[in-house]
Amino acid sequence: MLLKLVLMLGLFGLQCQSCNPEPPKPDSCQSKKSCSSCLVTSKCFWDHNGKTCADKHWYTVKWSSRAFDKWDCACSKCKVWYDKEKKDTKWLAELNTEIPCPCKRDQSNEDWKLDLACAGWYLPLSWLYHPGAYGCIRSKRTTASGAGQQCCYYANGNLIPAGTKAAGTPDKATDSNHGKWDVEPYGQCCKDCENQPSHCNYYINDVRKGDYSHCGI
Numbered sequence: 001m002l003l004k005l006v007l008m009l010g011l012f013g014l015q016c017q018s019c020n021p022e023p024p025k026p027d028s029c030q031s032k033k034s035c036s037s038c039l040v041t042s043k044c045f046w047d048h049n050g051k052t053c054a055d056k057h058w059y060t061v062k063w064s065s066r067a068f069d070k071w072d073c074a075c076s077k078c079k080v081w082y083d084k085e086k087k088d089t090k091w092l093a094e095l096n097t098e099i100p101c102p103c104k105r106d107q108s109n110e111d112w113k114l115d116l117a118c119a120g121w122y123l124p125l126s127w128l129y130h131p132g133a134y135g136c137i138r139s140k141r142t143t144a145s146g147a148g149q150q151c152c153y154y155a156n157g158n159l160i161p162a163g164t165k166a167a168g169t170p171d172k173a174t175d176s177n178h179g180k181w182d183v184e185p186y187g188q189c190c191k192d193c194e195n196q197p198s199h200c201n202y203y204i205n206d207v208r209k210g211d212y213s214h215c216g217i
Contacts, residue, residue, distance in 0.1 A: 029055045029056075039068070045066050091143065129186070150169055159212060
């Protein structure tokens with residue numbers, strides 16, 4: 001009986017060694033809290049999904065979610081994109097003027113279509129790109145430059161104010177360039193970059209912000 005108790009206590013002690021793990025050493029990869037600080041040294045790599053820094057080994061595989069160079073950091077990519085994008089927002093002003101969002105979901109007509117990628121009415125995909133939105137619509141018509149409007153709504157049908165992740169964001173492209181010009185920078189600025197909300201604001205509250213002044217919001 002005594003031997004059994006000793007063995008049980010020993011096993012409990014081994015199990016509880018992980019209950020209070022030691023904090024990472026100041027110079028370790030695990031101590032780095034940002035991609036840029038993580039990649040100051042070549043011995044580390046940054047994981048965008050987990051927002052963590054880890055030791056790099058010879059067998060470490062380079063995935064799209066991992067950064068090995070400081071210029072691969074999502075925040076760096078976002079800032080480079082923003083600095084270039086803000087130099088020309090004429091297309092954005094034209095889009096917000098020519099194709100304004102309906103102030104109510106039920107005010108949309110044949111000029112609009114359901115955004116299947118963000119259709120909360122059927123699938124919860126809107127929570128992935130526009131958390132808080134019940135669903136979104138897109139304009140069938142585009143501007144001369146090829147830009148299209150996206151509008152997102154609450155469950156009560158009211159238009160969600162611009163400048164938040166739930167709101168719709170104007171698309172610079174509606175063709176095959178949409179992924180590169182709109183979706184990719186959104187991921188870099190609003191999902192992968194660990195510096196939130198500052199970098200996400202470059203996207204949703206600046207160069208991809210809708211103008212809903214006609215709705216009083």
